[in-house]
Amino acid sequence: xxxxxxxxxxxxxxxxxxxxxxxxxxxxxxxxxxxxxxxxxxxxxxxxxxxxxxxxxxxx
Amino acid sequence: xxxxxxxxxxxxxxxxxxxxxxxxxxxxxxxxxxxxxxxxxxxxxxxxxxxxxxxxxxxxxxxxxxxxxxxxxxxxxxxxxxxxxxxxxxxxxxxxxxxxxxxxxxxxxxxxxxxxxxxxxxxxxxxxxxxxxxxxxx
Numbered sequence: 549x550x551x552x553x554x555x556x557x558x559x560x561x562x563x564x565x566x567x568x569x570x571x572x573x574x575x576x577x578x579x580x581x582x583x584x585x586x587x588x589x590x591x592x593x594x595x596x597x598x599x600x601x602x603x604x605x606x607x608x
Numbered sequence: 609x610x611x612x613x614x615x616x617x618x619x620x621x622x623x624x625x626x627x628x629x630x631x632x633x634x635x636x637x638x639x640x641x642x643x644x645x646x647x648x649x650x651x652x653x654x655x656x657x658x659x660x661x662x663x664x665x666x667x668x669x670x671x672x673x674x675x676x677x678x679x680x681x682x683x684x685x686x687x688x689x690x691x692x693x694x695x696x697x698x699x700x701x702x703x704x705x706x707x708x709x710x711x712x713x714x715x716x717x718x719x720x721x722x723x724x725x726x727x728x729x730x731x732x733x734x735x736x737x738x739x740x741x742x743x744x745x746x
Contacts, residue, residue: 550713551669558718561666562725565659569729572652573736576746 556596563592629741636737638695640730643737656733664697664726672719673709674701687720693727693734 553561571585628647636643641657644650668674675687691698701707707723710716739745 549669550671551666552713552715553666553670553718558670558715558722562663562722565663566725566729568655568659569733572656573732 559596560593563589563596567592626741629738632737632741633734636734637693637730640695640697640726640733643734644740647737647740649740660694660726660730660733661697663722663729664694667719667722667726668701668707670719670722671710671713671716672707672721672723673716674698674707674723676702687724690724690727693729693731694723695730698727 567585567589570588571581571583575581575584632643632647634643635646639657640660641653641655644653644656675684675691677688678684709720713719736745
């Protein structure tokens with residue numbers, strides 16, 4: 549079985565699962581875990597979008 | 609007198625070595641999330657298992673390459689250390705001779721990275737299971 553993901557969907561999958569693990573392992577209470585997980589997810593995806601636009605600007 | 613007081617203080621501050629503080633990390637390495645599950649952190653353990661297993665298996669399905677023990681390039685050695693963290697997933701993949709990598713697929717390199725990251729995330733989960741076992745974390 550072969551799965552072919554686009555660049556963005558690969559980043560999305562990576563951000564989702566890495567954020568879950570970071571949230572659980574880096575915070576103590578459930579509420580903090582959820583908040584930190586969402587923060588990491590936003591930072592991962594935000595980083596991808598910012599890097600994408602930066603490369604677009606560099607290419608022009 | 610002073611010596612006995614110091615020794616007593618040392619004993620009180622040292623972390624207790626319990627059976628759980630050895631078993632939980634070991635089991636957590638072999639099966640991601642199991643270190644949490646045996647300490648009755650059911651949801652955390654299940655989420656860790658799903659996340660790490662999904663990353664590793666997706667990496668495999670994306671035709672990622674698995675690293676074997678080697679003494680060559682430093683990046684290859686680090687790749688091996690990362691992959692090794694996935695525990696049973698790594699052992700099974702190596703035994704079945706999967707994860708050979710396919711240059712024909714553009715996303716195969718992503719797959720390789722997914723598997724390395726899955727292993728590294730499991731190392732963090734193992735450390736977390738240990739912290740729970742010694743009472744440093746709830």
